[in-house]
Amino acid sequence: METESGIQAWLPVALSPSATALMLLGVILSTSIFADAVARRTRLPRISLLVMVGVVVAVIQQLVLEVPEPRPLDGLGEPLIHVALVMVAFLLGGELTLDRLRSTGALILIVSLSVIGVGALAVGIGLLALGFPLVVAVSLAAISVATDPAAVQETVHASGDSRLRARLLLGIVAIDDGWGIVVFGLAMAVLGWLLSGAGGGERALLEAGWELGGALLLGAAVGLPAAWLTGRLRPGEPTQVEALALILLLAGLSEWLGVSSLLAAMITGTLVANLSTHHTRSFNEIEHIEWPFLVFFFVLSGASVDLYHLDEAFGLTLAYILLRLAGRYLGGMLGVRLARERQADLPQNLGLALTPQAGVAMGMALLAAEQFPAYGTLLLSAVVGSTVIFEILGPVLVKRVLR
Template sequence: MSELFPHWLSIDTTNATINMMLLGVILSASIFAAAIARRTNIPRISILMMVGIGIAFIQQVWLGAPADDLLKGLSTPLIQLALVMVAFLLGNELEFGQLRQTGRLILVTSLSVVLMSDLLVGAGLLMLGFPIVVAVSLAAISVATDPAAVSESVRDSGRTGLVPRVLLGVVAIDDAWGIVLFGVSMSILGWMVGAEGQLALWHAMWELGGAILLGFAVGLPAAMLTGRLKPGEPTQIEAIAIILLLTGLSSFLGVSALLASMVAGGLVANCSHHHTRSFQEIELIEWPFLVFFFVLSGASIDLYKVDDALMLTLAYIVLRLAGRLVGGLLAAVLTRPGHEGLPHNIGLALTPQAGVAIGMALLAAERFPQYRDSILPVVVASTILFELIGPLLVRRVLR
């Protein structure tokens, strides 16, 4: 790029310089996204995803470049940081005082939506004649929910009360069920097709159990030590230190960053009775990272794989929506004797799907490479749709 400018100009075209400019452009785009959202009533999350998809279009279609990390290695840690922040804040929803009021609702809703999604997607794809590996893999992947999209949509709506608390509680534990279900599904498939099923099971157990151990290892000291100093910068530094430790250690140990962060956030919420400032400080700095998350997630999508396996993609989208809807309806019926305020369509508010689903798809494609071209395009294409319409469905349910 430097050859485009006169030789007497000192032009710095290193990756670090370009990354800083791109980060500035992304944050600037979020300002326009917020302005458009106020005038059109379209969720700003959906607008940010469209900005990311627009960047992917320019990069892949217009410039002819392959689908690649826009920030040359910086996108992944930024996305991970955003998800860890969201998960840590969701851990605050697992405070025992709140769970005594809504714990049964959260558990029943979560299990109903998870089980019905897995059952309808898996059975539906099998009945349509798709291979069992594809059907079971996509059924397990369908369980995953994007906590960032749901929590930000709830916050944007300004709604309070029973339904928002249940939604935030459900997305706080959904990925734990998803990890367990995905690990067991991969183990069963590995055993059925002759791969190493026991290894898949041990991997899932470590990802789940190791995340819980890491959450305790970080969360307990944090609950005891943070907030002892005066409010302001010291508490903010403590909160950022917790987030960075959770992000780095979870990647280093190969465990679920989302689950570890939720456990740590729950411990801080329940054990640090002397303050709640850690959550407040993270909320103050969370939005810029969420901007990076949604834009970079959209920009990382390989657009040339979106139209592959079109019929399978359509079937997966319809069956997953049906599973969400039926699961929410079942939860409303099961909890109706004690609670009158749970809407029958609450499952539709759990349709957003992003990083966790794509991560599961990559693992499934790595384990069963012969089905890679069937699994990955479906999850990529459905992620685009669910991330765009998901926030709209959350708002509809909350209304």
């Protein structure tokens, strides 16, 4: 029998991977209680605290225990993160009701297009001016469009703010990832066309079209029957089982079909919110069980940082962070000025509230690294490093804009 090393040598029985995972899940949930207590006393957003806990986990795992791969729960972390994002997207889709779109729809469109347009141009042109390669500049410009809806939604809900600026932020993050998918797909198509000929560009364009169009089809295929069935399968209000079934179906089917799970979940949420006239409680059921999954999402996002490669892209990461912040600020200012009839109700720094960035950006970086392997390590290091900063700084900026 091999001699066990480390802490397991002191235990009377072997520590199995499943036992380790279960204990780590318990520890992660326990940290959320600690984060709540600290947040109440310091006014720091609990999301930022949870991401910082994740970074501490990464430091212990990679630098102290010398485990090279940043996978704190092995194969369990990715499904948890995926389910949390689908829950958030479903709830954000529920914000896009016809009544709300009639009152703020044009404003959402104006501000969101202004923020993503100015923001992407600021990042792309800025990185090119600083001498970074075309692939890196265009890829990061497209990735910069994505926003983390979980961080924005949680901070807005925790604030209890129901003013126009809060409703506008929820509406924008509900469609931001849709814009992000479109912009990223087009950017990859253009780069593929320039660097590998027409075949590479056509392939990238087809993949982006399927990711977007397939998500619309999946959202409708799940959302239409769900809008009629939910709440009717048994008398009374919908159960948590029905709500969880929707989320898991969306998460699993979207991964299997290779379409955007966030866009599919937003379409489903929008259909359920607008067509389920017989009740309004599906979203309440999701909200009751959402927070534990969000805790896993924020902690595991911080714990997924690869500390060994951060120094390789320090200059690029710093430039990307500063340019994205500048682009968001200027884009928000332009959007507020364009929306003249509502300008008095909106702060000039509205774009800074759209700073958080997480899972979608990492997914885009992985796709870009796969398509352009020569720049893969550089892109991944910059996106992961900046994501930690944006997840810590972002909720603070959201609170500042709401104040």
